[in-house]
Amino acid sequence: MATTTATITLSSFDIADNALSISNTSTFYTAGTNTGITETTGLARKKTSSGTNTVLIEPGVANSVGADITADKSAKVYIKNTNDRGDGTKYVTIMILTREIGRLYGGDWMLIPYKAASGKNLEFTAYDTTETTLEYCVFYE
Amino acid sequence: MATTTATLTLASSDLLTDNLSLSSTMNLYQGGTTATGLEQMNYHRAIIPTGTNFDLIEESDALKDNSNYVYIINKNTDVTDYVTLSINDEVIGHLYAGDWAYFPWSCNLSAAATDSTIELEANTHECIVEYALFHVGETLVTATDA
Numbered sequence: 001m002a003t004t005t006a007t008i009t010l011s012s013f014d015i016a017d018n019a020l021s022i023s024n025t026s027t028f029y030t031a032g033t034n035t036g037i038t039e040t041t042g043l044a045r046k047k048t049s050s051g052t053n054t055v056l057i058e059p060g061v062a063n064s065v066g067a068d069i070t071a072d073k074s075a076k077v078y079i080k081n082t083n084d085r086g087d088g089t090k091y092v093t094i095m096i097l098t099r100e101i102g103r104l105y106g107g108d109w110m111l112i113p114y115k116a117a118s119g120k121n122l123e124f125t126a127y128d129t130t131e132t133t134l135e136y137c138v139f140y141e
Numbered sequence: 142m143a144t145t146t147a148t149l150t151l152a153s154s155d156l157l158t159d160n161l162s163l164s165s166t167m168n169l170y171q172g173g174t175t176a177t178g179l180e181q182m183n184y185h186r187a188i189i190p191t192g193t194n195f196d197l198i199e200e201s202d203a204l205k206d207n208s209n210y211v212y213i214i215n216k217n218t219d220v221t222d223y224v225t226l227s228i229n230d231e232v233i234g235h236l237y238a239g240d241w242a243y244f245p246w247s248c249n250l251s252a253a254a255t256d257s258t259i260e261l262e263a264n265t266h267e268c269i270v271e272y273a274l275f276h277v278g279e280t281l282v283t284a285t286d287a
Contacts, residue, residue, distance in 0.1 A: 004153035004161065008243055010212060010273070012145035015182055020145070022273070024214055026240045032221040040156060043163065074223075074237055078151065080165055088175040093247070099231035100257065102245030103172065103208065109149055109165045110244040113226060113234025120232075137151075137163075 001036040004028040004139060006076070006111060030141040031073035041065050041138040045082075048124075049131045053095075056136060057122040066116075066138070075116040075140035080109040082133045090127040092134065097121060104134075116140055142178040145169040145275060147210070147243060169275050172208040179208065184273045186216075189224060189263040197270075198259040203278035204248035210276075211259065214241035216269040224268045229256040235264075246274075 010022040028037040041057075044065060048054050057066040057077070069075060081092050083106035091103040094110065097120065104110060114122070116138070126132040151163040169179045189195060198211065215224050217238040226233045226242060236242060249257040261270065 002153055002156040004151070004156045006241075007148075007150040007152075008212070008241055009148040009150075010145065010243075011148075012143055015143035015145050015178075015180065015275075020182070022212070024239075024241050026214075029220060029237065031235070031237065032223070034220055036156075038156065042157070072235075074235060074240075076234075076240075078149070078163075085170070085175060088170065089173050091172070094245070096228075096231055096233060099228050100247045100249060101228060101233065102210075102247045104245055105170065105172070105208070108167050108245060109147075111149060112242045112244050113236050113240060115232045115234045139156075 002038050003036050028076055028139050029074065037139050037141050039068065039140050043135060043137045045133055045135050047131060047133045048126055049129050051126055051128045053123055053125050055121050055123050056134065057138060059116045059120055060118045069116040069138055069140045070118065071141055072115050072117040073141050075114040075138060076111060077114045077122065077136065077138050078111050079104065079134055079136045081106055082135055090130055092132055093125045095123045143180045144178050169210055170208060171277055179275045179277060181279060182273060182275050186271045189261055189268045189270055191263045191267055194260050194262040196258050197261045197272060198274055200248050200250055200258055201280040202250060203280040204276055205250050207277040209246045209248060209274060211246045211274055212243045213270060213272040215239065216271060219266065222266045222268055223264050224270060225262045225264060227260040229258055
């Protein structure tokens, strides 16, 4: 087994009267066990200059990056919009199928658990035709 | 404005042949701005019983069409305990004991069919979760005796 950890640190010295400091580390285990996840897509990049909907990950679809991602268990997905923030108006909308999760502005990242079942595509739509680059990685079993 | 940062570190020495070491830091800004930080936050700790899908973070007119960021962690320690995270009826995934998630959230009030309420259901055992919403605004409720 492998040991992969994800640590988040949320901090602010002025969002409240006292400083905010939240830090937690999770280890990526297979569902319901203490056995580390051993499968990953590796870190990948996808560029688009399209303002229309684009598939990022297609679970179980042959010859796609998601070909082996088929278990609705404890998969995790990391996605980052590597563009710079620019004027702050441009973002990438991240969706699971047609359901919008949220907007990643330039420099933003997200880490979510993933119901990696057939048909549960992760998709994105760029704000416009400005070239946008996403980095992403799936950890799965 | 406030300055809030979220930093992720992904690390493994044995998942791949070479070390995996990834770090990324972002500022939590208001949408449509170059550098204006989010100024409001809610932080909760809740015990989620099994058997029911609960609304965790509900839609609000003050939250729509802007930047909101959500952090959720399952604080249970039994590895078999997990919660299922959904946006309305669309399951995002499962958070097992110790797992956390962090993501932007679009509050979409356009129609019931695209209801964007964040929901959580505990499986196998009640789960203690902590969650935070960093947001642009809150719809305050006028007191009935106002």
